[in-house]
Amino acid sequence: MHKTTFSDHLILLFGVFIMVGPIFVAFMTSTHDAIDVHMKGLQVAWGDDFVDTYKEVLTKKGGFTGDVTGARMVMNSFILGIGFAVGKIVLSMLAAYGLVYFRSRFSTLFFWMIFTTLLLPLEVRILPSYDVMTKLGLVNTYTGLIVPLLASATGTFFFRQFFKSVPDELLEAARIDGAGPFKFFIDILVPLSKTMIAAIFIIMFVYGWNQYLWPMIMTNEESFYTLVRGIKQILLVWVGSQIPEYNQAFALAVLAMLPPVLIVVIFQSWFIKGLTESDK
Amino acid sequence: MQAVQSSFYLEDPFGFSATFVGFDNYIDALTSDYYLHVAKFTLIFTILVTFFSLALGLLLAAKADDVIRGSSSYKTLLISVYAIAPPVAGLIGMMFFDQHIGPFVKMAAWFGWDMKVGINYFDTAFAMITVAVWKQIPYNFIFILSGLQSIPVSVREAAAIDNRSRFGRFWTVTLPLLAPTAFFLLIINMTYSLFDTFGIIDVIVKDKAANNPITLVYKVYMDGFRGNDIGGSAAQSVILMLIVLVLTFFQFRFIERRVHYN
Known part of the structure; x- marks a missing residue:
C-alpha cells in the first residue's frame, strides 16, 4: 500500500468543514440572543443565552393559534419516528415470514403486489392516499400520520432476504421439538434477527422523524405538528417579524x-449495515 | 390507481362534480409553457445535483479509504449530515443565504455578485442546488466507501505492483470495480433529486412559486393542494409515476447484473 499524504488529510478536513461547519454554526448561533445575531451575523463562538433560548423555544406557545410548544413538537416527532419504525418492523417481519415460510397458491401474486409498492413512493400517490384518509376521518390523528407511510416494501425485502438465509435445519429441528409456526417465529426467528431489527429500526426512525410532505398534508391542527413539519412556519412567522428571532x-x-443525528452517529455500524444492505 | 382515474376528469374545486375530459389534462400539462419550463429546470437540477453529490462523495470516500489515522472520526463526522431532514437542511441553507446575516451573500458580494435568494431566479436555483448537494453527499459517501472497502486487498496489491501512479491505479482498477455501486447510486440520486428535495424547495420558495425555480413534484403539490386542480395534478403525478417506473426498471435490470459481478 502507499503512504498517505498530507493532501489526503487536507481534502478530508475540508470535507468535514463543509459538512459539519453549518451544523456547528447553527448550534453556536442558537446560543446567542436575537439582537446579537441580527447585528453581528452568524456566530462561531459559544454565547451565553443557551438556557434562555432553548427554554423559550421548548415552552413558549407559538404558531398561529398559539397552542403549540416546542416540547409538544418534540413529542410528536418522537411518536412519529418510533411509531413508524416499530410499525414498519412488525409489518415487514410478518410479511416476510409469510412470504418465505408459507407455500400458498397466491404467494407469488402477493410477492408481486408487495413488489409494486416499491414503484410508488408516497410523493406520487399523495392525492389518493389523502383522499382515503379523509374518508376514514383520520386527518389530524397519529394513526393517519403513521399508517399510510408504512405501505412500502423496503423492510419486507430486507427481512425476506434474511429469512431465506436462515438454514432449513432450524425449522426442521423446531418442528421435531413440537414448535408451531407462531412459536418458531417468536422463539427462533425474532432472536436471530436482533441485529437486523436494530439496523432497520435506526433507518426507519430517521426516515419517520424526517417526514415532511405527508405530515404537512395530514395535519393542519398545530397540536399535531412535528418539528420537521413546523420548520416552514418558523421561517414564515419568526424570520418575517421585526427583529427576526434567528437564534430561536x-x-x-x-x-x-x-x-436522528445522535442515533446515526452512536449506532453507526448498525446503521451503515442496514443502509447498504436494505436500500436496494 | 385513483390518480390515474382522476387524471381523466375535470373536477370543480369543491368536489361536487367531475366531467370526463379524456386526455385533456395530459395535453394541457405537456403543452403548457410553464410545465415545460418547470420540466427543464427539473432536468438541469437533477443533473447538477446528481453530478456534484456523486463527485464530492467519491472524492471524500476515496480519501477516507486511503488514510489510516483518524479514518473512523472522519467517517463519523462526514455521515452525520445524512440524518438531517431536507427541510431542516433548507432552513440552515436559507440562513446562510440570508440577506442580513448570511455569510454566503457577503462572500458573493466580494466578487461583485449581488445575491438575492428568493427574488432572483438564478440565485435561488444556486442556493437550492447547493443545499441539495450538501444533504446528499453523506449518502453517496457511505455507499462508495463500503464499495471501496469490499475490493479485496489482493487486487489492490496487484494493482500497486503494476502501476505506480496512484491516479492511474484509481482510474483503471478502482473505478471499474466501483461501477456497479456507481450505477446504483446514479439511479438513487436521480430519484432523490426528483422527489426527496421537496422539503428543501418548499422551505426555500415558501409557497411563493411565482418567479422561483420549482421542480415537477413541487408543481404537483402546488396544483393539487394549493390550486385545487385535482385532475391536472393527478395527470402530472401519473407522468411522474412513469418516470419512476422507468428508473426502477433500470435499477432492477442492473441489480440482476450485479449478482453476476459477485
Whole structure:
C-alpha cells in the first residue's frame, strides 16, 4: 500500500468543514440572543443565552393559534419516528415470514403486489392516499400520520432476504421439538434477527422523524405538528417579524436534527449495515 | 390507481362534480409553457445535483479509504449530515443565504455578485442546488466507501505492483470495480433529486412559486393542494409515476447484473 499524504488529510478536513461547519454554526448561533445575531451575523463562538433560548423555544406557545410548544413538537416527532419504525418492523417481519415460510397458491401474486409498492413512493400517490384518509376521518390523528407511510416494501425485502438465509435445519429441528409456526417465529426467528431489527429500526426512525410532505398534508391542527413539519412556519412567522428571532429558529433546527443525528452517529455500524444492505 | 382515474376528469374545486375530459389534462400539462419550463429546470437540477453529490462523495470516500489515522472520526463526522431532514437542511441553507446575516451573500458580494435568494431566479436555483448537494453527499459517501472497502486487498496489491501512479491505479482498477455501486447510486440520486428535495424547495420558495425555480413534484403539490386542480395534478403525478417506473426498471435490470459481478 502507499503512504498517505498530507493532501489526503487536507481534502478530508475540508470535507468535514463543509459538512459539519453549518451544523456547528447553527448550534453556536442558537446560543446567542436575537439582537446579537441580527447585528453581528452568524456566530462561531459559544454565547451565553443557551438556557434562555432553548427554554423559550421548548415552552413558549407559538404558531398561529398559539397552542403549540416546542416540547409538544418534540413529542410528536418522537411518536412519529418510533411509531413508524416499530410499525414498519412488525409489518415487514410478518410479511416476510409469510412470504418465505408459507407455500400458498397466491404467494407469488402477493410477492408481486408487495413488489409494486416499491414503484410508488408516497410523493406520487399523495392525492389518493389523502383522499382515503379523509374518508376514514383520520386527518389530524397519529394513526393517519403513521399508517399510510408504512405501505412500502423496503423492510419486507430486507427481512425476506434474511429469512431465506436462515438454514432449513432450524425449522426442521423446531418442528421435531413440537414448535408451531407462531412459536418458531417468536422463539427462533425474532432472536436471530436482533441485529437486523436494530439496523432497520435506526433507518426507519430517521426516515419517520424526517417526514415532511405527508405530515404537512395530514395535519393542519398545530397540536399535531412535528418539528420537521413546523420548520416552514418558523421561517414564515419568526424570520418575517421585526427583529427576526434567528437564534430561536436555529434552536428549533438543532432540536429537529439532534435525535436522528445522535442515533446515526452512536449506532453507526448498525446503521451503515442496514443502509447498504436494505436500500436496494 | 385513483390518480390515474382522476387524471381523466375535470373536477370543480369543491368536489361536487367531475366531467370526463379524456386526455385533456395530459395535453394541457405537456403543452403548457410553464410545465415545460418547470420540466427543464427539473432536468438541469437533477443533473447538477446528481453530478456534484456523486463527485464530492467519491472524492471524500476515496480519501477516507486511503488514510489510516483518524479514518473512523472522519467517517463519523462526514455521515452525520445524512440524518438531517431536507427541510431542516433548507432552513440552515436559507440562513446562510440570508440577506442580513448570511455569510454566503457577503462572500458573493466580494466578487461583485449581488445575491438575492428568493427574488432572483438564478440565485435561488444556486442556493437550492447547493443545499441539495450538501444533504446528499453523506449518502453517496457511505455507499462508495463500503464499495471501496469490499475490493479485496489482493487486487489492490496487484494493482500497486503494476502501476505506480496512484491516479492511474484509481482510474483503471478502482473505478471499474466501483461501477456497479456507481450505477446504483446514479439511479438513487436521480430519484432523490426528483422527489426527496421537496422539503428543501418548499422551505426555500415558501409557497411563493411565482418567479422561483420549482421542480415537477413541487408543481404537483402546488396544483393539487394549493390550486385545487385535482385532475391536472393527478395527470402530472401519473407522468411522474412513469418516470419512476422507468428508473426502477433500470435499477432492477442492473441489480440482476450485479449478482453476476459477485
